[in-house]
Amino acid sequence: MGGISWHRRAKAIPEAVIVRWTLRASADLRRLHDFLEAKNPQAAKAVAETLANAPSKLRQFPRRGPRVEGFDGREVRRLVVGSYEIRYEIAGEVIRILQIWHGKEDR
Numbered sequence: 001m002g003g004i005s006w007h008r009r010a011k012a013i014p015e016a017v018i019v020r021w022t023l024r025a026s027a028d029l030r031r032l033h034d035f036l037e038a039k040n041p042q043a044a045k046a047v048a049e050t051l052a053n054a055p056s057k058l059r060q061f062p063r064r065g066p067r068v069e070g071f072d073g074r075e076v077r078r079l080v081v082g083s084y085e086i087r088y089e090i091a092g093e094v095i096r097i098l099q100i101w102h103g104k105e106d107r
Contacts, residue, residue: 016093017058017059017062017093017094017095018093018094018095019055019056019058019059019094019095019097020094020095020096020097021055021096021097022096022097022098022099024098024099025086025097025098025099025100028099028100028101029048029051029052029100032047032048032051032084032100032101032102033045033047033048036048047082047084050081050082051081051084051086051100054079054081054086055079055086055088055095055097058079058088058095059095062090062095063077063090064079065077065078065079065080065086065088066078068087071089074089074091075089075090075091076088076089076098077089077090083102083103083104084100084101084102084103085100085101085103086099086100087099087100
């Protein structure tokens with residue numbers, strides 16, 4: 001079409017972005033898996049894998065989730081994955097997964 005390029009160039013994303021899980025977030029993932037496993041082992045595995053893999057998308061778009069208020073001086077955001085919420089913090093080139101819970105949990 002007359003030399004027009006329809007491809008946009010994405011902003012450069014630092015290749016060194018690291019996703020780190022806190023002990024609390026890892027424990028949350030295990031707790032959610034264990035709760036589901038008692039009722040449906042296949043669903044437990046699928047949910048745990050989905051939740052474990054979801055933060056990898058943040059490497060390309062770290063600010064995709066809305067910012068959470070009340071964390072002065074910290075950039076804490078939330079990522080909703082189905083019925084679950086993943087709370088994470090951006091600190092330079094590190095994304096820390098802080099906490100995970102089901103939407104029906106009292107948090």
